[in-house]
Amino acid sequence: MTKNKLKRIDLIFHEDCECRQVLEKTFSRSNDEIINDILESGLKGRGGAGFPTGLKWKFTAEQPADERFVICNADEGEPGTFKDREILFKVPSKVFSGMAVCAKVIGAKKGYIYLRGEYRFLLPELQKALGAFHRDIKDLIDFEIIIQMGSGAYICGEESALFESMEGKRGEPRNKPPYPTISGFKDKPTVINNVETLVYAFMICKHGPLSFKELGTSDSRGSKVFSVSGDTPIAGIYELELGMSLEHFVEEFGDGDTKAVQVGGAAGFCVPRKKLKETIIGFEGVPTGGSMKVFNSSRSMYNVLHNYLEFFEEESCGQCTPCRVGCQQLLKGIEAVKKGEKKAIYLDQLLKLSETMKLASKCGLGQSVANSFSSIVDNFREEMIY
Amino acid sequence: MPEVQELVKSLADKYGRKRENLLHILQGIVEQERYLSDVALTEVARELDMSAAQVYGTATFYTFLDTEPRGKYVIRICRTISCDMKGKNQIIQAIEDTLKIKLGETTQNKKFTLLETNCMGWCHEGPAMLINDQVYTNLSVDKAMDIVTDYVKNK
Numbered sequence: 001m002t003k004n005k006l007k008r009i010d011l012i013f014h015e016d017c018e019c020r021q022v023l024e025k026t027f028s029r030s031n032d033e034i035i036n037d038i039l040e041s042g043l044k045g046r047g048g049a050g051f052p053t054g055l056k057w058k059f060t061a062e063q064p065a066d067e068r069f070v071i072c073n074a075d076e077g078e079p080g081t082f083k084d085r086e087i088l089f090k091v092p093s094k095v096f097s098g099m100a101v102c103a104k105v106i107g108a109k110k111g112y113i114y115l116r117g118e119y120r121f122l123l124p125e126l127q128k129a130l131g132a133f134h135r136d137i138k139d140l141i142d143f144e145i146i147i148q149m150g151s152g153a154y155i156c157g158e159e160s161a162l163f164e165s166m167e168g169k170r171g172e173p174r175n176k177p178p179y180p181t182i183s184g185f186k187d188k189p190t191v192i193n194n195v196e197t198l199v200y201a202f203m204i205c206k207h208g209p210l211s212f213k214e215l216g217t218s219d220s221r222g223s224k225v226f227s228v229s230g231d232t233p234i235a236g237i238y239e240l241e242l243g244m245s246l247e248h249f250v251e252e253f254g255d256g257d258t259k260a261v262q263v264g265g266a267a268g269f270c271v272p273r274k275k276l277k278e279t280i281i282g283f284e285g286v287p288t289g290g291s292m293k294v295f296n297s298s299r300s301m302y303n304v305l306h307n308y309l310e311f312f313e314e315e316s317c318g319q320c321t322p323c324r325v326g327c328q329q330l331l332k333g334i335e336a337v338k339k340g341e342k343k344a345i346y347l348d349q350l351l352k353l354s355e356t357m358k359l360a361s362k363c364g365l366g367q368s369v370a371n372s373f374s375s376i377v378d379n380f381r382e383e384m385i386y
Numbered sequence: 387m388p389e390v391q392e393l394v395k396s397l398a399d400k401y402g403r404k405r406e407n408l409l410h411i412l413q414g415i416v417e418q419e420r421y422l423s424d425v426a427l428t429e430v431a432r433e434l435d436m437s438a439a440q441v442y443g444t445a446t447f448y449t450f451l452d453t454e455p456r457g458k459y460v461i462r463i464c465r466t467i468s469c470d471m472k473g474k475n476q477i478i479q480a481i482e483d484t485l486k487i488k489l490g491e492t493t494q495n496k497k498f499t500l501l502e503t504n505c506m507g508w509c510h511e512g513p514a515m516l517i518n519d520q521v522y523t524n525l526s527v528d529k530a531m532d533i534v535t536d537y538v539k540n541k
Contacts, residue, residue, distance in 0.1 A: 079466045082507040117450045118506045120519040149413060152449030154504060168408035170447040186406075229468045229509035236510050266467075293468065293509070307467045311504055317447070 006248045007241040009215065009223035011203050012196065013090055019097040019202075020136050026205040027140055031061065031105045038201055041209035042221030047073060047157075047194035048264060048289030049364070053201055056191055059181035061106040063189040070102045070111040071166075071185060071192040075150050075157040077116055078265035079311060080291030083225040084195040085119055086237045091199065092129040096145055098198030101205055102191050103143045111145045112185070114162050117152045154315035158363050159184070159192045161317065172319045173363035194289070196225055217243035220282030224290065230262075231255050231296035246276040249292070257296040260379070265291035266308040267368035270301070270375040301380035302338060308372050309334065316365060323366025326357040330373060334384060344385045347377055393418055394429040403434050408444055412451050420456040420499075427453070449503065457492045457499040459537055462516040465502040468509035477513050478502070480527040484534050498537070 026034060039054030060068060072095060076084040088095060099111045115122065130145055137143070148166055150156050156165045160174035163185045184190025193201070200222065204212050212222045220242040229235045232253045250258045260272045263279075263286040271279050271286060279285050295304065309331040318324045333350040336342040354370035361367045377384055397414040401407040408430070415426050422445050431438040445451045452460075463469070463478050478500070482488055485498050492499040508514035511523035515530070522533055 076507055077505065079505040080468065080509050082509060085507050116507075117448075118503075118516065121521055149409075150448075151409065151413060151451050152503070153447060165409065166406065168405040168444065170444050172447075227509065229512075230471065299471065303470075304467055307465075307470055311466060315504060 006244050006252050007215075009239045009241055011207075011223060012087060012094070012199050012225055012239050015091075017091065017093050019093045019133075020140075022202070022206045023097055023100060023137060023140055026101055027104055034101065034105050034205065035061070037204055037209045041204045041212040042216075043197065043200050043204060043212065044220070044283065045194055046196035046200065046224060046289065048078070048267070048287060050283050050287055053193065053197055056181060056193070057102060057105050059179075060189045060191045063182055065189045067110075067186075067188045068106050068108045069185045069188055069190045070099050070106065070108045071162070071190060072099055072111065072113040072195055072198055073157060073159065073162060073192055074113050074115045074119070074195050075162060076119075076195070077154040077157045077315075078267060078289055078291050079308070080227055080229055080262070080265045080293045081289055082227045082229075083237050083290045085122065087195050087199060087225070088115075088119070088122055088126060092126055093133055094199045094202055095195055096130060096133045098193075098200075098202035099145060100137060100141055100143055101202055102193070102198065104141055106189070106191055108191075109142055109144065111143065112166065113145060113147045114150060114156070114166060115147055116150045116156075120149060123147065123149070153317075154311075155317045155363075155365055158365065161363070162192065163190070170317070172317050173365075175362065196290070215241045217280075217282060217284065219284040220280075224288075226288070226292050227290045228253050228292045228294070230293040231258070231299070232294045242282045244281055246271055246279040246281060246286075249281060250276055250294070253292070254294055255296055257298075258294055259297045259299065260295045260301065262293040262295065262304070262372070263291070264288040264371070265293075266311050266372055267364070269371050270304075270379060272379040275379075301376050301383045302334070305334060305373065305376045305384070306331070309369075312365070312369050320360075320362040320366065322357045322360040323362070323369070326353055326361070326366065327369060329353060330369065334377075337384060344381075347381065347384060351377060390415075390419070390423065390426045391429055394426060394433050398430075398433045405434070405436070408434065408436075408441065409448075412441075412445055412448075416451055420458060420460060421452040421454060423455075455492065455496070457497050459497060459517050459541070460499045460501065461534070462501045462503035462506075464504075464506045464508065464512065464514045466505035466509070469512035469514055472512040474502075474513040476527050477515070477525050477530045480531050481534055484531050484538075498534075 043053045044050040155161045156171040161171040165171040180190045313327040316323045316327045354373040358370040397411045401410040431441045513525045514523045
């Protein structure tokens with residue numbers, strides 16, 4: 001069911017940072033009560049994959065271990081996503097507070113923020129805010145947050161690659177299972193959440209699960225921060241209720257000449273104008289970590305796809321063959337078709353290759369190349385050829 | 387090169403000598419030297435009692451841990467789609483003309499290196515570039531040239 005209208009929400013950036021009071025109130029409750037609230041709210045991970053946050057916390061808390069960790073994934077690298085930067089810049093104490101609540105629930109004494117190298121300029125202010133936060137909560141909980149910098153690798157946003165990187169290794173994804181809730185950072189049970197997810201968890205502690213649950217749809221509860229860019233007169237960061245149709249989105253953000261919207265970044269889906277009406281933004285339709293790129297009719301979708309494939313070819317960690325070779329061949333393939341060196345029908349073979357990558361790649365990177373590849377080639381085939 | 391040895395030692399003292407401290411140390415070297423020389427990499431391996439291959443293998447995985455000599459100021463222009471649509475190629479051209487180097491090259495005085503980078507997270511304010519850690523957004527050809535010229539003259 002689609003929501004009729006686009007509704008702006010002001011939860012995340014609202015300047016209501018009485019974090020200490022909310023933490024005091026939350027810490028006075030039992031861990032089970034807190035987990036039940038997060039479960040009840042229906043909050044799903046805001047990084048894009050959409051795993052229920054309450055379950056992640058519950059599984060980690062239940063796993064027997066001498067040490068557990070909470071990690072904030074701030075390796076925001078998906079093309080078109082820039083909302084975590086704004087959250088960390090504007091309301092860092094809410095992020096820290098969300099981590100503290102999680103730490104209490106799962107029994108973690110240490111938390112980490114893995115911040116992408118491109119955001120190093122945030123570090124001085126973030127360290128300052130973190131120092132103040134540590135002083136403020138010292139008597140409430142034995143919990144320390146450490147900020148660790150990335151060094152320019154998209155794949156490190158994948159959770160197990162992120163652990164490898166934090167352990168001082170190449171950021172190559174691990175085989176799953178075991179999942180992080182059982183074996184994460186240093187092989188200990190670990191909750192790893194997106195920046196935005198942690199803030200929502202904290203806001204649910206503050207306002208209660210019902211206020212969150214009544215927003216959105218049954219599959220996509222609550223609101224979400226969107227990063228809007230491309231051919232739009234009002235590019236920027238917007239918190240919106242989930243469950244709206246893309247048509248409503250384009251009415252608000254398009255420039256009147258929208259040809260397609262890329263939802264979820266290079267790893268996401270391209271939705272052409274004729275499908276805007278029937279497409280819901282959310283887990284029942286097209287999921288997104290927040291990236292919304294609008295393209296108008298002056299844009300060549302071949303160039304868009306080419307740019308994405310160059311991106312994937314470079315960012316593939318090279319560990320597994322389907323992704324390493326697949327990304328190269330898709331790129332070479334569309335270039336050959338465009339130049340007329342291969343017949344148009346070769347695109348079907350490339351589509352098959354992308355399907356194979358989806359099935360056979362080790363991690364989300366290789367598995368999701370097919371999303372943008374097939375949605376662009378299927379909907380804009382003629383632009384790939386002529 | 388005793389300076390690099392001292393730097394590596396001081397970073398290892400600061401962060402520790404375990405595997406999990408490796409990235410911190412490599413990042414610390416890049417911050418000072420802008421790149422990881424062979425001498426620095428082997429020195430890290432010695433200091434952390436690891437094989438040089440492991441250190442090199444880790445370093446080369448990460449875009450920002452350069453193993454090629456770089457200038458004092460590394461300019462990285464975002465090449466991903468939004469910045470591309472907003473004309474990052476003209477920006478690159480303008481900086482190439484200003485510094486008299488091509489993309490991927492370093493000026494003779496070792497002051498500037500010009501590179502492209504993947505999405506920096508400024509799609510709504512593109513074209514964007516990084517000069518070391520500093521972010522510059524909403525670039526026009528004139529603005530980019532002014533910024534770079536200011537670095538040439540004043541830094």
